[in-house]
Amino acid sequence: MDHADAMPIAELLDERRFLLDVAYWMLGSRREAESVVDEAYGRWYGLSDAARKQITAPRCWLAKTAGGICLSRLARSDRADDATCVARAAEGPQAAERPAATLEEEVGRVLLDALDSLSLAERAAFVLNDVFGMSPDTVAGIVGRTEPECAELAERARHWLRVQRSRPTTPEQHDALARAVRQACVTEDANLLASLLCPHATAFFDGGGKVRALIRPVHGSRQVAHSLLTFLARRPRTTLTTQSVNGRTGLVARYDHQVAAVISLDIADHHVAQVWVVLNPDKLRSWNQPPTLGGPRSHQSPSQQGDG
Structure with a gap:
């Protein structure tokens, strides 16, 4: 680490924890969050010394970089069988080891699960704005939209999350x-x-x-x-x-x-x-595919074969 990068250990750990929180809440997987943060730091040290010195707020730069990596990974993922859901379920109750343990206590597992039903941009705008309180220009830089567009995305996310908490349908x-x-x-x-x-x-x-x-x-x-x-x-x-x-x-x-x-x-x-x-x-x-001899396909209910 360069002398210019020297920081108290508490600040170093706080910075990494913050980045892990951001990645965890965007992706929903502790393993993926670790990978994203490692890649973000890798890009930081991939810069030249001169380029790093030009960055006046390294933590903000790292947050933008981590957020961009998360969006790229989400864009590549398949919503129908997103592996992050499996990874999250397999993590178990090891709250002390999770980078987002404090946030989980604050907003709860229900919110994290509900985030899966949001669009990419809505999830990013909501998480970065409402959960982490990032500035509008920072959120816009990560999401790749204008500040008014990000504000609208976050509001739509808030509305949908309120709907999710409403009375369930039988x-x-x-x-x-x-x-x-x-x-x-x-x-x-x-x-x-x-x-x-x-x-x-x-x-x-x-x-x-x-x-x-x-x-x-x-x-x-x-x-x-x-x-x-x-x-x-x-x-x-x-x-x-x-x-x-x-x-x-x-x-x-x-x-x-x-x-x-x-x-x-x-x-x-x-x-x-x-x-x-x-x-x-x-x-x-x-x-x-033709139906199997054993009965109807798994995604069809025998009582709901259609009312064409």
């Missing part, structure tokens, strides 16, 4: 609402569909880079209704049915008897809060 209520959504889509009733959505509903379209789909999430009940009706516009040889998706009633769109899209719904307070549209052919491969 399976029967979820099923009834999903079937109502299907009926609105089939009859192309925009007003009915919008009324079934939360005012701040969000729709995500996952094409996996293999189908030309919307890249950015769609926000707002009217906008989400319009995007769904456009996407599910009735055409010859297309059908839309309700089926079990991830254990709850969702929608399945078919073209020529091939599953073209699987739609899952997150519901709160008797309205659809988030819509997840999977179009990635790789993720739909199991849906298009």
Whole structure:
């Protein structure tokens, strides 16, 4: 370590703990957080001496670097079977060893789990702004959006987290609402569909880079209704049915008897809060395999084979 980098051990450890906290809350995995922080310090020492001397706030630079690494890793991860969820569950109750133990006591495991349902940018903006209190310009630099855009992202995240804490929906209520959504889509009733959505509903379209789909999430009940009706516009040889998706009633769109899209719904307070549209052919491969002799596929419930 250069003489210019010399710091009291307490400050060194506090800086590393802070970076680990940031990475942990963005990725949800202690192992991943360690890896991110190691990479961030590696980039710091990869700079020339002259370049490091130009950085007046090393801790801020490291936080921006760690945040950028986290976003890159999240962008590469598969939301459907994100390995960080498995890693987090495998960590066990060793709170004393976790870099984010103090934060866990403050905001709780429920919040960390709820963060998984946010979009990349929303999660980053909320964590950096609300959990760590970083300045708006720092958050904007990490997320790659303008300060007003980051403020909007954080507000949407706060709203969704409040929705998550609201009264849960029973399976029967979820099923009834999903079937109502299907009926609105089939009859192309925009007003009915919008009324079934939360005012701040969000729709995500996952094409996996293999189908030309919307890249950015769609926000707002009217906008989400319009995007769904456009996407599910009735055409010859297309059908839309309700089926079990991830254990709850969702929608399945078919073209020529091939599953073209699987739609899952997150519901709160008797309205659809988030819509997840999977179009990635790789993720739909199991849906298009012939059923096994032992019974229906694991993602389908025998009592919900469709109401086409």
